[in-house]
Amino acid sequence: MKSSTLPVFCLFLCANAALAQQLMVEERIVKNEESIELNSWTARLDQDMNYCMGTYEDFIKEFFKAKVDKRGKSILVAEKTLIPELSKFRLDQRAIFTVETGGTAISFTFSPGYDLHFGHELYSDEFKKAEVFVKNFVRYHYKAFYNEKIKSIQDKIKSKQNDIESNGKKTDRNNKSIAEGDADKAKVKNDKLLRENEAYTADSASKRKEISDLEADLAQANESLRKVEDFK
Numbered sequence: 129m130k131s132s133t134l135p136v137f138c139l140f141l142c143a144n145a146a147l148a149q150q151l152m153v154e155e156r157i158v159k160n161e162e163s164i165e166l167n168s169w170t171a172r173l174d175q176d177m178n179y180c181m182g183t184y185e186d187f188i189k190e191f192f193k194a195k196v197d198k199r200g201k202s203i204l205v206a207e208k209t210l211i212p213e214l215s216k217f218r219l220d221q222r223a224i225f226t227v228e229t230g231g232t233a234i235s236f237t238f239s240p241g242y243d244l245h246f247g248h249e250l251y252s253d254e255f256k257k258a259e260v261f262v263k264n265f266v267r268y269h270y271k272a273f274y275n276e277k278i279k280s281i282q283d284k285i286k287s288k289q290n291d292i293e294s295n296g297k298k299t300d301r302n303n304k305s306i307a308e309g310d311a312d313k314a315k316v317k318n319d320k321l322l323r324e325n326e327a328y329t330a331d332s333a334s335k336r337k338e339i340s341d342l343e344a345d346l347a348q349a350n351e352s353l354r355k356v357e358d359f360k
Contacts, residue, residue, distance in 0.1 A: 150230070151270075151359045152171065153171050155167065155168070155169060156168050158235040159224075166237045167237070168224070168235035169236050169259050169262040170236070171265065171266050172228065172231060172233050173231050175231060175269075175273060176227075177227055177232045179232075181223075183269040184204060186268075186272070187265050188209070192211060194206045194209040203225070205223075206221045206223075207220050208220065211261065213261065214238065214254050215240060219239055221236065221238055222235075234265075238251075238254065246258055263359065267356055270356040275353070277349050281346045285346070288338055288342075292335050299325050302321040303321075305321055306318050
C-alpha cells in the first residue's frame, strides 16, 4: 500500500506569534514499530516531542487508568486498554510521535488484536469515532500547556508586584532617615539615600512596564485557552 496523506479536518487558531496554538486533526497512513501501515488520526501540536509524550501519558493515565510502554524512541503504547467510547473490548492504543517544523505530530492508531486495526476496511465505524478521542486529547494537551503558562505568568506578575512594594518600603525608610541640616556628614548620608530612592523609583517604573507586558501575555494566553475549550 502506497503511503498517503488524506486531510479530513483542519482548523488553525492563532492568538499571536508568541502564544499561538495549532488545532489540527487529520487522517494519515503511518507505520508502527513493525513497519506495518495503519490508518491513524494525527494531531499536529506546537510543543516539542518530550512535552507531547508527557501530556499523552498523563491523558491515558487520568482517563483510562492505564500505563504507557515505550517502543523505540518515538512510539508509546497503552496496551490492552478499555476505551468505552470506542469499543467494549480492550485494545492497544498507539501514539506515534514525529518531529515536524514548529512542533510535533502525534498519530493515534487503535488495534483490538495483533493483526486487527481500526481503519476503512475493518472497524470503520470505530475508526470514525476515534477522531473524537484524538480531539479530546488535543484539548487536554493544550489545556495543560496554557494552564502552566498562565500560572507562570501570574507568578512573575506577583513577584514583580512584591518587588515594587519592597521598593516603596525601602524608599519610605530612607525618607525617614534623611537628616536635616547642612553638616557635611549629614549631606553625604542624605545624598546616598536620595540616590538609592532614585534607583528604587526607576526599578519600580521598569517593573510596572514589565507587568503591563505580562498582563497582555496573560490575556492572550487566556484567550487561547478559551479557543482550545471550544475546539470540537
